[in-house]
Amino acid sequence: MIVVMKEGAAKWQIDGVIEHIEQLGLRSHVIEGTELTVVAALGEKRDGAKQALETLEGVDKVVPILAPYKMASTEVKKEPTVVETRGLRVGGGQIGVIAGPCSVESRQQILEVAHVVKEAGAAGLRGGAFKPRTSPYSFQGMKEKGLELLAEARDATGLAVVTEIMAKEQVELVSKYADVLQVGARNMQNYPLLEAVGESTLPVLLKRGPSATMEEFLLAAEYILKTGNSRVMLCERGIRTFEDHTRFTLPLASVPYLHQHTHLPIVVDPSHGTGKVSLVTAMARAAVAAGADGLIVEIHPNPDKALSDGYQSLTPEGFRSMMAECRKIARALEMQM
């Protein structure tokens, strides 16, 4: 860390900083400038050290040097992580596509969608059984019955099942049916949940919270990695901004940024990322072009009858067309899809 002193900081204030750095088990190094003084704190970083130093008298600011995440970082592991389960492969030059309805609604619906997904060449089936809904008056999902239907759809098609888990106590149940555990955007910083999926042997799809920085996102992944599960996929699904023509703002620069800072694969969700069916295909194309390792997309046989999120769900026909367009781009970039 670099401790920047205020202009005109007194000697005793600088000495206080030095003393404090050494109490933290770090080495200090003073640099006196023409206008001000900075003190470098060297050694293994210590949690809380930045904050502690920042409050000392005479200190202007403290600048950290190293990224606070480790296991997620490319500093620790250079080669990209590839997550593979059943036919779904995400990363390593393969774009894995996960599609399906927002919520499982009936046997017929999920089987019909699963066949559409399979035939269009995707490998993952999404579908919510436990649904986190903004309003307590909204449809909350079919729960275990929904999980059973997802498993039936998997048996019929061979697709990998991706479904959301909302609390620690659901891990055991959901794991009986799912191939990938999804942690939703609202739960990105639900640490007991992150630790619970960290203890699972299933891969995890971790969605970015709508106001999470890249650092917070990677630290959330770090909770899972640190607990022992190394098969984590990061999912960019849009952030909260002032824009009102889309439900969220989908910031695709996070794709190349994350590729530079982490070995974990990046999945993009153009459905939640825009909240408008008319924008989904263009953003799916853009995500592939930006370098995404996967896509997760909402589709529904009859979007206008969907119990949730119909307004952002592609029809089967729309999905096939999206797949065809994205494949052209993948091919042009020599990616598999």
Add this chain to the structure above:
Amino acid sequence: MIVVMKEGAAKWQIDGVIEHIEQLGLRSHVIEGTELTVVAALGEKRDGAKQALETLEGVDKVVPILAPYKMASTEVKKEPTVVETRGLRVGGGQIGVIAGPCSVESRQQILEVAHVVKEAGAAGLRGGAFKPRTSPYSFQGMKEKGLELLAEARDATGLAVVTEIMAKEQVELVSKYADVLQVGARNMQNYPLLEAVGESTLPVLLKRGPSATMEEFLLAAEYILKTGNSRVMLCERGIRTFEDHTRFTLPLASVPYLHQHTHLPIVVDPSHGTGKVSLVTAMARAAVAAGADGLIVEIHPNPDKALSDGYQSLTPEGFRSMMAECRKIARALEMQM
């Protein structure tokens, strides 16, 4: 709801909307304008109806009319809710002040702070025992030992203990020691947790998520109210914006806005809301002037030695001075504090 058709929408599209509205059990009413047609959908609103209608062909947009929350709304309950537990009273013309360290760190620390809080005239003691931390490498709290120390500090001072709960499975344990259960900003949309505290008999302090709209905030409160707990305090603690001179942006207009839309009392957190100790007192004054029913403030006997959040913690002396200034404003506005 009002369904706005696109310009030039065909008759069969308008008929489709009417049919759909009636299938939803609502009555329809068509208004043909010079440039376009709108269809009103009248009756008890139905969850998902807006989304379903929005995807119909020829529809431009759907405008909801009623607030989606009920029990939190002033439409349902006009008189302000006052939350009272031990000496802490929030609402009804009384500004309740809750103060204490970010984390409980030791017996001496929490007892020392508790006496400062008590003597300055506040009635609630905050202190984290289970700490949600952005990094898995940060101090995670003293857990049950921290709760015991909080209870000891309460016995010594009579202050009401306010502490955070992070998961359903902690409710029973935390309830043995706490007077108020706090749901943190990261968990505002952790619905299993909201339902768990909804089943408790203790009052709940619900913090606004950093990217939550007022509607989402009130719907989160609605989860608690609907589950059966009517003693909910809303806490404004700042939102994520582009501003970088503060940790969060503290938008005080939410105070009068919430007073107009809900009967629940509003507490403001100027410590997290600014993230800078030098701004806390001014924002505490402003919160009182804006009409807040309560304040929750971080203080620490030695902020520069705090294991968390020291950079935003007032010293005991700073806290006494904040209390004195806020009291002057409360008095000027004929509020009790």
Add this chain to the structure above:
Amino acid sequence: MIVVMKEGAAKWQIDGVIEHIEQLGLRSHVIEGTELTVVAALGEKRDGAKQALETLEGVDKVVPILAPYKMASTEVKKEPTVVETRGLRVGGGQIGVIAGPCSVESRQQILEVAHVVKEAGAAGLRGGAFKPRTSPYSFQGMKEKGLELLAEARDATGLAVVTEIMAKEQVELVSKYADVLQVGARNMQNYPLLEAVGESTLPVLLKRGPSATMEEFLLAAEYILKTGNSRVMLCERGIRTFEDHTRFTLPLASVPYLHQHTHLPIVVDPSHGTGKVSLVTAMARAAVAAGADGLIVEIHPNPDKALSDGYQSLTPEGFRSMMAECRKIARALEMQM
């Protein structure tokens, strides 16, 4: 417009709204619902009507129906506008690329860059002569000398010159040298300037302000169109959000959104949109995949010696590689580039 009355609004309040609507020269139509009443205001929309109605007693909110821009809208002109000047063609299936340094710095620099731009197959040369700089202590551009150098580079290469104009009084001078007038993001709502370029016969590249909504952006274009200049290109260059790993957040969903709402061509600026050279190429690819009609990119022969924006400027080699990758995507989507 739809005027939504508050629940329990009195008859005299509803009558007041009706009277007011009719004073505005609109027709009114009352719809009484089970819970509340709405009044539709039909006819040619009148500026200020929404605001006037919103303040009437008993009114909850007023919902506008029609987009406030006209000439920019696809309602008025369905076929896409193609902007063409010298060899630069933007729109109509042709992706026009504009590249060059942030600032013109010397004869050698701009000529060297112009040749790189030309050889890589782009058709427009950007370069600032009048520079709007956040700090008054920063390099403010070479002014007229810079314009002369741009014209010389054009003569040498045949590229179309795109350069920024900051004030009405510069129009005459800049028009002597430039092929396209650029209105910068800081000036998107500088209406005297918009009107001044509206009177020009040169095409205009209008950059989106970093906190402008799509509606505000299109209304800014409307100022230019209404004044008489129909050759307007819209440029998405990123918005201000909480994200701190990029300089701005580049929200590519604006590309398909704008294509659905306006006939004007859309150019994307991945240099300002990310502020990091390492992210520029990936976002240029994504922009093409999202359907952009053009790109504007910063390049510099020696980015580390640039007087401005070196940190986001591609090297000549980086630019050639970007062009090659974007062309592959353009070809895959059957676009010319």
Add this chain to the structure above:
Amino acid sequence: MIVVMKEGAAKWQIDGVIEHIEQLGLRSHVIEGTELTVVAALGEKRDGAKQALETLEGVDKVVPILAPYKMASTEVKKEPTVVETRGLRVGGGQIGVIAGPCSVESRQQILEVAHVVKEAGAAGLRGGAFKPRTSPYSFQGMKEKGLELLAEARDATGLAVVTEIMAKEQVELVSKYADVLQVGARNMQNYPLLEAVGESTLPVLLKRGPSATMEEFLLAAEYILKTGNSRVMLCERGIRTFEDHTRFTLPLASVPYLHQHTHLPIVVDPSHGTGKVSLVTAMARAAVAAGADGLIVEIHPNPDKALSDGYQSLTPEGFRSMMAECRKIARALEMQM
């Protein structure tokens, strides 16, 4: 500046940084840590140096140390600047209040409002003659006729006239009638305009742009100060965020923050800052409590007939009540108002 090298940076890369620093006329100082190396660049800061260093090979990031503004800074001038013109006094313990309509609409309107303003004890009269409007179809102001009416109202009441100027070429005309030149939020980074008002002898009210950081805001003020006009008032009027229950988010922490970093007085605009008349008074109170030196408020004799911004304008009665409440708080804090 502190140049932080990447982990594992090679010796030749570090040497390149040192050489570059010295070419810039700065002194370098290397600090080798256990994990990485940083190089301090000492001496008078040079514009562009940060960016130049950031692009060198092996460099991770560059951290500036000094604030980039000088004349606006408390480092240069410690005692608060008080702006005084006619009876209006802003700063130095005196809260100056400026009120009036969004636009001057008629002789009767502005005279009526001016008397209300005067009698309520305010000292400044606001009113737009040249109006920047988002839509070209909106009322654009009465122009010179409006200025004449403002001057007449001043003659009748003694109030200081505050009115917006939109372009350099208006300075001479507006200065004939106005006492304070207002630079609007849309023009905060219109540098030719900032320089034009910098050459004026009239005080300037500079509004914060809705996406401006504090640093950008102070640098905009620096343009005016540097050109020669030291009588600048900063005006916080709200920022663009995701919040949709207010028109802008009014972040009052900017008041104490600015007081710590600049000697210029701070005025708050609760009308634009909320965009809702029902929230204006509470936020005016909060602004005073936060330490504002002034308020600028929209009032209108008949808000529902206003040609602009009626939805956020107080009635005369509402304004008198706001003044009374704010005065109580000012008195409690020993401020004059």
